[in-house]
Amino acid sequence: MSDLSSELALVERLRNRDPEALEAAYDRYSAVVYSVFLRITRDQSAAEDLVQELFIRVWTHISSFDPSKAALSVWILSIARNLGIDYVRSAQARFSAQLQPMEHADRADRKARIEPELVIHRGRTVRAAFETLNLKQRRVLELAYFQGLSQTEIASHLQEPLGTVKSWMRSALHCLRATVSGGDAK
Amino acid sequence: MTHSEMDELYELFVLRTLEREEASEIEQHLRDGCVHCEARVREADALMAAFAGTVEIVEPPGHLRERVLSSIRPSPAPKRENHKAVLYALAGLCAASLAVCVWLGTMTSNLNSRLSDVAQERNALEAALKSLSQSGTRTIQFGKANQPEGKVFVNPSGGLVFVAARLPRLGPDRTFQLWLVPPAGAPKSAGLFRSDEKGSSVTVSNVLVDPATTKAVAVSVEPSSGSSAPTTTPIIVAGLE
Numbered sequence: 001m002s003d004l005s006s007e008l009a010l011v012e013r014l015r016n017r018d019p020e021a022l023e024a025a026y027d028r029y030s031a032v033v034y035s036v037f038l039r040i041t042r043d044q045s046a047a048e049d050l051v052q053e054l055f056i057r058v059w060t061h062i063s064s065f066d067p068s069k070a071a072l073s074v075w076i077l078s079i080a081r082n083l084g085i086d087y088v089r090s091a092q093a094r095f096s097a098q099l100q101p102m103e104h105a106d107r108a109d110r111k112a113r114i115e116p117e118l119v120i121h122r123g124r125t126v127r128a129a130f131e132t133l134n135l136k137q138r139r140v141l142e143l144a145y146f147q148g149l150s151q152t153e154i155a156s157h158l159q160e161p162l163g164t165v166k167s168w169m170r171s172a173l174h175c176l177r178a179t180v181s182g183g184d185a186k
Numbered sequence: 187m188t189h190s191e192m193d194e195l196y197e198l199f200v201l202r203t204l205e206r207e208e209a210s211e212i213e214q215h216l217r218d219g220c221v222h223c224e225a226r227v228r229e230a231d232a233l234m235a236a237f238a239g240t241v242e243i244v245e246p247p248g249h250l251r252e253r254v255l256s257s258i259r260p261s262p263a264p265k266r267e268n269h270k271a272v273l274y275a276l277a278g279l280c281a282a283s284l285a286v287c288v289w290l291g292t293m294t295s296n297l298n299s300r301l302s303d304v305a306q307e308r309n310a311l312e313a314a315l316k317s318l319s320q321s322g323t324r325t326i327q328f329g330k331a332n333q334p335e336g337k338v339f340v341n342p343s344g345g346l347v348f349v350a351a352r353l354p355r356l357g358p359d360r361t362f363q364l365w366l367v368p369p370a371g372a373p374k375s376a377g378l379f380r381s382d383e384k385g386s387s388v389t390v391s392n393v394l395v396d397p398a399t400t401k402a403v404a405v406s407v408e409p410s411s412g413s414s415a416p417t418t419t420p421i422i423v424a425g426l427e
Contacts (some may be wrong), residue, residue: 025254030254034246036238044247045418049407050245052254053354059258070231077235082202090330121232123239130240145237150203173197180233 007072014062022059029073030055032120033080040084040146050087071121079109085148091138122180129179137172192223196230257355264326326403328424334385338403338424340395346376346403348389353381354407354421361410364391365420367402376403378412398424 010028033054037047057079065075076111130138142147143157151169155162187195192212198204199212213300216223299300329335329352336350356362361380365373381390395403404420406413 014396018362019255022258026251026254029196030251031235031248032238032241034250035241035243038244039241043419047248048250048253049354049418049421051250053256055256056355069228071235074235077238078231079236081238085202086330086332091331094286120239122236122237124339125239126233126236127239130237141237144198144201145234148201148203150223151198163216169198170194173194176233176237179231180236 008067011065011067011072014059018153020049022055025058025076026055029076033076035124036080037084040081041087046087050080050083054083057083073120081145089148125180126176129176132179133172133175136168137175140168141176142171144169187215189222193226196223196226197234200227200230200234253357256357274402324397324426326424326426328422334405334422336422340397340403340426342395342397345390345392346395348379348387348391348403348405350381350389350422351384351386351404353385353387355385356380356407359410360407361412362387362405363408363412363416364389365404365406365416366393366395366400367404367423369401372415373404375412375414380406395426397426402426 009013010021010024014025030051034047034051037050037054038044041047041050055075056153058076065072070078130141139158140151140154143154144151151165152162154169155165158165187208192215195204195208195212199209202209204212212223216227246424323344324340325337326338326340328338329350333354334350334352334354336348339347346364351364361378363378364376366376367373374393376391376393376395377389379387381387402423402425404416404424405422406416406418406420408417
């Protein structure tokens with residue numbers, strides 16, 4: 001079965017409230033979304049809570065997902081990224097310095113066994129394109145994606161002129177778009 | 187904005203990091219039904235989802251799978267009675283009488299237990315009303331869209347009443363724990379509570395809340411027996427300042 005047809009089948013089973021489909025969705029996407037949450041929050045406990053929240057949303061809102069408009073992975077990663085950014089923007093995050101978890105489990109032994117490309121369409125292509133960017137271009141993209149900063153906030157954060165930040169951002173996004181569209185054309 | 191100007195902004199639009207004016211203009215343009223831009227938004231969505239590929243992938247802890255799945259999957263239907271066992275049970279009049287007696291005893295016990303629960307709920311509500319009606323009670327509202335929300339009523343001499351909705355579902359081995367957060371130093375526990383099936387809770391704590399030494403009331407998820415200090419990041423922080 002192709003990736004697309006297996007994904008559509010998974011969506012259909014989720015819509016039919018098949019608990020095994022939920023397990024399949026967890027096994028397929030949990031490592032990627034957990035890693036995104038960990039990168040955004042830098043807090044293992046928060047990342048675990050957000051994974052739970054994400055799958056509750058997937059389960060309860062699957063009927064609103066339209067497979068003709070986006071891949072399931074795009075929908076899930078979009079929800080995940082927004083959940084993570086909402087968390088770090090929230091008042092709770094401002095207090096987290098006071099109430100940090102007492103213990104952090106060692107995660108060095110939990111490097112992923114999965115290949116991200118299996119669940120993130122064009123993930124490897126974008127990663128390769130990202131690695132060709134210069135440090136400033138990478139930094140502005142990371143600040144927007146993982147910290148949810150606007151270009152004005154990035155300029156303030158980096159103490160660089162807004163126009164310069166916009167230029168770095170524009171060229172970085174242009175490179176990613178060009179690489180992906182080039183990859184699609186091949 | 188022209189299409190070519192908007193073309194440069196769709197990734198930031200889907201990341202919700204555009205300035206308000208630019209985002210509003212694009213939203214309006216999309217509401218007007220621009221097919222070109224709808225397609226570009228979808229492309230930007232896909233590109234930004236693929237950006238997750240730049241993250242080092244880490245396996246989540248093993249316990250998280252069961253925690254997530256058990257919080258979502260529907261409860262299994264109650265098992266059907268074993269008909270054969272029921273027939274055996276009904277075979278003798280003495281056994282049946284005994285079963286009825288046991289059943290009546292259990293029912294009585296359950297009713298007593300329920301009465302006790304109702305009495306406890308009544309006492310808690312009375313305590314809440316008493317606390318709320320005292321002079322000097324402050325009300326602090328907390329919460330945002332799609333997150334736990336509610337109010338904390340704090341009285342320096344009467345304790346606090348914590349009312350919350352949209353609380354996350356917890357496994358049987360976890361509970362919510364209230365904390366009083368000082369400006370510096372370790373938070374102090376103000377009690378444990380659980381939510382109902384709808385994620386709501388009304389909790390009364392008799393812990394005295396000194397406004398001078400309490401910066402916030404916080405809630406974290408802890409093991410069912412509670413913790414001496416928070417072991418997770420708080421899901422709610424209501425500032426008292």
